[in-house]
Amino acid sequence: MSRSSIVLAPSHLAAIQNLLAQLGQQAEVRCAFLGDLSGQELASWEDRTHLDVASLAALAAGDLMATMEIAQLLGGKRTCNLIVQEHDDMTILVSRVGEGLFVLLATARDVPLGWSRLAIKRLAERILAIVGKAAMTPPPPAVNDDFVHNFAARLDNIW
Amino acid sequence: MFINWALGEINLKIVYYGAALSGKTTNLQFIYARTPANLRGRLISLKTQQDRTLLFDFLQLEIGKVANLKPKFKLYTVPGQVYYAASRRLILQGTDGVVFVVDSQAGRMTENEESWYTMEQHLIELGHDLQTFPIVVQFNKRDLPHALPVQELRRRLPIDGRPCFEASAIKGHGVFDTLKASMNGVVAAVRRAV
Ligand SMILES: Nc1nc2c(ncn2[C@@H]2O[C@H](COP(=O)(O)OP(=O)(O)OP(=O)(O)O)[C@@H](O)[C@H]2O)c(=O)[nH]1
Numbered sequence: 001m002s003r004s005s006i007v008l009a010p011s012h013l014a015a016i017q018n019l020l021a022q023l024g025q026q027a028e029v030r031c032a033f034l035g036d037l038s039g040q041e042l043a044s045w046e047d048r049t050h051l052d053v054a055s056l057a058a059l060a061a062g063d064l065m066a067t068m069e070i071a072q073l074l075g076g077k078r079t080c081n082l083i084v085q086e087h088d089d090m091t092i093l094v095s096r097v098g099e100g101l102f103v104l105l106a107t108a109r110d111v112p113l114g115w116s117r118l119a120i121k122r123l124a125e126r127i128l129a130i131v132g133k134a135a136m137t138p139p140p141p142a143v144n145d146d147f148v149h150n151f152a153a154r155l156d157n158i159w
Numbered sequence: 160m161f162i163n164w165a166l167g168e169i170n171l172k173i174v175y176y177g178a179a180l181s182g183k184t185t186n187l188q189f190i191y192a193r194t195p196a197n198l199r200g201r202l203i204s205l206k207t208q209q210d211r212t213l214l215f216d217f218l219q220l221e222i223g224k225v226a227n228l229k230p231k232f233k234l235y236t237v238p239g240q241v242y243y244a245a246s247r248r249l250i251l252q253g254t255d256g257v258v259f260v261v262d263s264q265a266g267r268m269t270e271n272e273e274s275w276y277t278m279e280q281h282l283i284e285l286g287h288d289l290q291t292f293p294i295v296v297q298f299n300k301r302d303l304p305h306a307l308p309v310q311e312l313r314r315r316l317p318i319d320g321r322p323c324f325e326a327s328a329i330k331g332h333g334v335f336d337t338l339k340a341s342m343n344g345v346v347a348a349v350r351r352a353v
């Protein structure tokens with residue numbers, strides 16, 4: 001299996017979800033989001049429903065990866081710890097979590113940047129503490145021959 | 160791949176790779192157009208003013224429940240133009256399978272070959288074993304008068320033993336055969352890995 005595959009135990013995911021929700025209760029947080037650099041969404045909290053988290057994950061991961069690449073081309077290392085985006089109506093911060101994950105935090109524009117920076121840094125540390133352990137959990141068997149067979153049949157049904 | 164056990168979701172990533180203008184974006188556009196709205200997300204295209212892919216196209220597909228699991232597929236295309244090599248490497252990160260789109264036109268063979276070998280290079284760098292990594296090949300633009308015979312395409316690319324499909328993405332021919340083969344290949348590879 002490729003090195004990037006990630007499996008989180010339900011309890012760990014719930015713990016992360018909790019952290020995101022706690023943060024969401026504070027200040028004017030619009031959205032807090034955990035994804036991985038291959039563009040998968042892992043967990044999210046949002047103040048409105050119907051956020052397109054799949055697209056958000058793909059775009060934020062692409063953005064972060066592109067930023068790291070820019071640094072490398074400029075002679076730096078591929079270690080972008082934090083991206084700060086200042087928009088007219090909101091501030092978006094993207095921080096790496098360990099090697100392969102990132103968190104995104106969007107707040108209203110009047111939330112002080114210092115607060116957001118600290119908040120996202122703490123969030124990243126706490127998530128890393130959880131995910132670090134999670135990576136040790138072996139995945140339970142998921143995909144058996146039955147699944148492979150049913151899956152193929154399902155595809156033929158759709159298209 | 161990401162498995163969310165709490166929700167019973169299995170998230171898998173497939174990248175459409177290939178030379179510039181080979182028809183990668185067209186594949187995704189057709190898939191988007193012909194998939195029931197409840198099974199697909201929006202089609203995101205980061206492109207230039209000339210409609211060339213700049214960073215990627217992205218489309219999420221859901222399959223519904225299979226044996227109590229919800230497989231979700233994230234489809235990406237890479238930008239094919241030579242100077243976007245860095246972006247291609249980024250997009251391949253974490254992918255579970257590749258669809259390699261070949262431009263069948265006689266004049267495009269060198270570009271197809273170059274694209275194939277840089278793809279192999281990237282996949283090796285990312286730690287994949289090319290023997291077992293699911294790559295599906297699509298011979299696209301079969302509708303064009305200067306399309307090379309399939310035999311010739313097979314001779315020029317090291318694709319022996321890989322699933323291959325003839326297609327005309329612009330008309331939709333072969334698009335879903337390719338997609339389904341890739342999805343089944345990815346699922347089979349996951350099965351072998353766990
Ligand atoms: N005749 C014909 N034209 C095609 C076919 N598939 C794609 N095209 C055309 O080829 C051109 C390029 O298609 P795209 O899908 O944008 O190619 P791409 O591989 O995404 O190109 P890049 O983003 O630059 O890498 C467009 O004008 C398409 O309409 C096909 O099967 N037959």
Ligand SMILES: [Mg+2]
Binds near residue numbers: 185239
């Ligand atoms: Mg394109």
